[in-house]
Amino acid sequence: MSIHTDMKRLSRLSAILLQLQTKRLVNANDLAEKFAVSVRTIYRDIRVLEQTGVPIASIEGKGYALAEGYKIPPVMFTEQEANALITAQQLINLNKDSSLIDTYKTAVDKVKAVLNYTVKDKVELLSKRVAVSPASLEQPTSSSLTAIQNALTSFTVLRMSYRAEGKNDSSERLIEPFAFYYSMQQHWTLIAFCRLRNDFRMFRLDRIEAVYPTDFKFAPHQLSLQEYLQEKEKNFTAPDKQLS
Incomplete structure (x- = not known):
């Protein structure tokens, strides 16, 4: 098996793990379509994750789920992902609901907290170089x-x-x-x-x-x-x- 194939599979395993972390249930057919592989390949990937100690529950006729109570360490955001969230924050500020603005700001702060120092400095710089025209900003008119x-x-x-x-x-x-x-x-x-x-x-x-x-x-x-x-x-x- 080539290094390229190994890296591709490792990337897919990480992506499957992310799907398990963010969804209550994941379906083998949906995963196969998402990653353009066979369902049999997905079955093998699930077994590999189980062998590494990830407790995956198989629910007959529905799919796979992480065992109740199992926590995966926080996801490390890439620089591009963090930049997208920082830029989107300015667009969120255009909406007219104060509760959404406040909640999104808290979420972005949590993202910043898990970034490494180099990326954190770059994100901080970007946040100071993205702005929305004051003429577009209005006082929020809802909070619910x-x-x-x-x-x-x-x-x-x-x-x-x-x-x-x-x-x-x-x-x-x-x-x-x-x-x-x-x-x-x-x-x-x-x-x-x-x-x-x-x-x-x-x-x-x-x-x-x-x-x-x-x-x-x-x-x-x-x-x-x-x-x-x-x-x-x-x-x-x-x-x-x-x-x-």
Whole structure:
């Protein structure tokens, strides 16, 4: 086996390990397609990882997962990956939700913490050489994005105070967060199942006055985001109008 082949396999093993670290389940067929190898090769790669001491659980008919509680040492970011995150931070600052801005800054700080000194100095230099026009920056107009994200992924019902366009008073709703959509008007929009209307509705985040988690859970909706958007294209209604 050539050195080139060995290096290629080592790179693939590292990538598979990263997939196992970031996903609850990985499927052999998906991995084979991703790395352009046979499923049999993926089976061999999994065995190699197991032989090196990585506890991989095989779940029949579903795929592979890291054993519960097993932790892989922090991923070391390359200089290019760190640069991409630093540059993206300036774009994140353009969005209008303060919770997302703050959370992304914390995440970038954690990335910087695991960089080696040489890359850390380069990233620090780059962060001082990337800027967004002040004319593009506006004060954040919402602060609920990350709280809603948490509810969406944990299937928690939210109690929401919402003020629709053209209305002076806000209304109280129980909603089941479904997805987010960033509109051409540069507004984050929440797509959620409204229990009052018994249907999906779209809510602009800058019109959400408050959100509170409840003790209620909801079953995951079978509808996909793509299916929802395709349906909306057929019969489009402006977000605030859907609250009538």
